[in-house]
Amino acid sequence: MIQHNFKLILTFIFSINILLFSNFEKDFQTQLILVETGGIIKIPSGEFEIKGTLSIEGKNNITIEGNDMNNSILSFINQEDGAEGLRVINCKNITLKNFTAQNTKGDGIKAQDTDIIYFYNVKTEWTNGPKPTNGSYGIYPVQCSNILIDGCIAIGASDAGIYVGQSKNIIVKNCEAFHNVAGIEIENSTNADVFDNYAHDNTGGILVFDLPDLEVKDGHNIRVYNNLVKDNNLFNFAPPGNIVGTVPAGTGIMVLATSGVEIFENDIIDNKTVGTAVVSYFITEDPILDSLYNPYTSSIYIHDNKFERKPQIPTLKHEIGQLMFLKFWKDVPEIVYDGNPDPQYIDSKGKIINENRFCIENNNNAEFLNLDINNNFTNWYTPFFTSFSQDESSFTCRLPRISPTILK
Amino acid sequence: MYEVIKYIWIIFISLGISGILDYAQPKLSDYHFFNGPLKNQIPNLNVIPYQISTPLFTDYAHKLRFLVLPEGQKMSYINPENFDFPIGTILIKTFYYPIDFREPKNNWQIIETRLLINTNEGWFGYPYIWNAEQTDAFLEIAGDRQIVSWIDLDGKPQKANYLVPNVNMCKGCHVSENQFLPIGPKPRLLNCNFKTTEIKPYHQLEKMIQMGLIENLPEIESIPITANWEDSHFSLENRARAYLDINCGHCHNSNGPAMTSGLYLNYSENDLHKIGYYKTPVASGRGSGNLKYNIVPGNPDESIIIYRMESSDSGIMMPELGRKLVHKEGVKLIRDWINSIESN
Structure with missing residues (x-):
């Protein structure tokens, strides 16, 4: 049915459309539909109002490129259709660079089912400050592989600014995330390196989570290193009902129910409630109905980090913050562990198998706290009468280093 | 300057081989599906109307559905979820609003007709947008937005900012394991009576067998029925x-x-x-x-x-x-x- 002149007619129609109406959105979406392997789609300088989700589907080896992130802006402030700004689905080898997606109704840029997706110097932001009505995620690859997020900025997400979910082979580097609930979050993902980032003024700086009820579980092999995680003291503005809503304001780094995480050589500074927390899913107090889910942490290695914290009151809007305040006043410990190891790694003598331990070593200024939730949280009032162990000697140990993530 | 660059660029891409445009005609009338004025939607003999037991809600739009099989070929039953449609099959769905829902036969505003075409590269979806004169509809791969108004069953005026999906939005719903698939014409959803005011209701699958359109269909009684959401005979x-x-x-x-x-x-x-x-x-x-x-x-x-x-x-x-x-x-x-x- 191929008709060459039909294409010419279409060409003519599109061209007229652009010349007369300069309808950027329609033209841009048309390019996203028609672009061929190897194609580059340009976003000129300017602020372009977009009313519906833009999408690219089933394409191979495409670059979508602006002039620079501060000048090539896709504005979704009057979005009517769909929740995401740009959606990349079922593609291979996609590069997004040098533009901003602004004020989307839902997520900023979502990539799904895509192998090799690179974000360079891309910004997602909500410009009216941190609000629960902002979209959930800024930069949001999910069920992807070989993800590079480099030099990106994420501002104002009501869940996570940079969020990688249910994915594998991930590098997040040189990014800045602020005024989000979670700055950077790696969830249910395997093989991730998060380094050289600046996560500041979020509710929680960097989160490594593993959650139930998802198709892809058992995240592991995550390295978080050489990041600056500072002043993550923003009130938690996540819409209630979201798991990230359980993160206490003032959290630097938090590991939830994940195994195989190495946190090293970070500067973790002035996060008021907890510098680095390692907890099982039980801390959320949500029931676990997913029989394949492992709610524990194991093989966690925290070493060579620099902690700094000026005396300040931890958040009083969260039970953990209240407890910290009562027990420690303004000088709360930096590394908090819920003391709840995975029973499958406990040997017949009641000891945890070496390579599955929780280990801390050679951290600077790091006071330790073991919540030991199995013994200290039997009733709601028990924690207030307990004197918690701050003895780190049984956790001073070394684990094998996790190998670097290599993108394919 | 930007427009000029765009213009050149679009000529460039349009002249290239882009699979999706290879299987579509520019106008709905080019397919010759209908007999008489296009807006009456009277199908030719090879264009088979069908209904599904429970339809998708699309802002109260009314819908007409048809399927066309390539001449001499049949759709083959696989399981209650799937027919295997031969290459060349076209599914047609027209979205319209009667100006007054209390008189649904009269004064239609037809908004769009969507085609799903099964090609040797898989299924593709194409939206055709009707002109104001209602004489024809034109392919618009980037979709459109339109304000639609009508009088509802209670006699109240209603309005919707209707979205004609772009080609990627079609895929957004019609995809399973990264393959584009039809949603409506599943055996379990066709396993119901076809009802109109003009003719006596008939069982669609039986009729399709009589017409020689289906092969490998088991006993109809053995195919599950999906309830009609409005029919209180169902639980x-x-x-x-x-x-x-x-x-x-x-x-x-x-x-x-x-x-x-x-x-x-x-x-x-x-x-x-x-x-x-x-x-x-x-x-x-x-x-x-x-x-x-x-x-x-x-x-x-x-x-x-x-x-x-x-x-x-x-x-x-x-x-x-x-x-x-x-x-x-x-x-x-x-x-x-x-x-x-x-x-x-």
Whole structure:
């Protein structure tokens, strides 16, 4: 049915459309539909109002490129259709660079089912400050592989600014995330390196989570290193009902129910409630109905980090913050562990198998706290009468280093 | 300057080989599906009208559905979920609003006709937008937005900012395991009577067999029936599940685009937790509406699914595309169903 002149007619129609109406959105979406392997789609300088989700589907080896992130802006402030700004689905080898997606109704840029997706110097932001009505995620690859997020900025997400979910082979580097609930979050993902980032003024700086009820579980092999995680003291503005809503304001780094995480050589500074927390899913107090889910942490290695914290009151809007305040006043410990190891790694003598331990070593200024939730949280009032162990000697140990993530 | 560069660029891409345009005609009339004026939608003999037992809600649009098989070929039954359609099959769906819903036969405003064409590269979806004169419809791969108004069954004026989907939005719903697939013409959804005011109702699958359109069909009695959501002969649960199936289940299943949520609403899902009973949301953001679970048995007001069905905010509502209005009757059905579920 191929008709060459039909294409010419279409060409003519599109061209007229652009010349007369300069309808950027329609033209841009048309390019996203028609672009061929190897194609580059340009976003000129300017602020372009977009009313519906833009999408690219089933394409191979495409670059979508602006002039620079501060000048090539896709504005979704009057979005009517769909929740995401740009959606990349079922593609291979996609590069997004040098533009901003602004004020989307839902997520900023979502990539799904895509192998090799690179974000360079891309910004997602909500410009009216941190609000629960902002979209959930800024930069949001999910069920992807070989993800590079480099030099990106994420501002104002009501869940996570940079969020990688249910994915594998991930590098997040040189990014800045602020005024989000979670700055950077790696969830249910395997093989991730998060380094050289600046996560500041979020509710929680960097989160490594593993959650139930998802198709892809058992995240592991995550390295978080050489990041600056500072002043993550923003009130938690996540819409209630979201798991990230359980993160206490003032959290630097938090590991939830994940195994195989190495946190090293970070500067973790002035996060008021907890510098680095390692907890099982039980801390959320949500029931676990997913029989394949492992709610524990194991093989966690925290070493060579620099902690700094000026005396300040931890958040009083969260039970953990209240407890910290009562027990420690303004000088709360930096590394908090819920003391709840995975029973499958406990040997017949009641000891945890070496390579599955929780280990801390050679951290600077790091006071330790073991919540030991199995013994200290039997009733709601028990924690207030307990004197918690701050003895780190049984956790001073070394684990094998996790190998670097290599993108394919 | 920018326009000029764009102009050159678009000539460039349009002259290239872009698969999707190779299988479509520029105008609906080019296909010769209909006899007489196009707007009357009187199908030619080879264009088979069909209905499905429970349809998708699309802002109260009325719909006509037809299928065309390549001459001499049949669609082959695989299982209750799938026919194997021969290459060259075209599915046709016309969306229109009678100006007054109390007189649905008269004064139509036809908005769009969507075609799904099965090619040797797989299925493609194409939206054709009708002109104001209602003489023809034209391919518009980037979709469109239109204000539509009508008088509803209670005599009240209604209005919707209707979205004609672009080609990628078509895929957004019609994809399973990264393959584009039809949604409506499943054996279990065609397993019902075809009803119009003009002729006596007939059983669609029986008629299609008589016409020699289907092969490998087992006994019709052995094919499951999906409830008609409006037909109270079916149980409340079956009607609710049929409604969720057609409106949500095409994405919310273990192979669909919404698999990332872990919430599965397709008709055959039996795991109550995956259907949403006491299931916490994952990435729903403000779509959760301060609520903890997708479905709280016995308590629709505590169920996220109701909150999202009752919203028309594009950052909250579900489905996220295809409607601008709240489907009051659909919400009532799902509310009644959740109310009827005994909390444990």
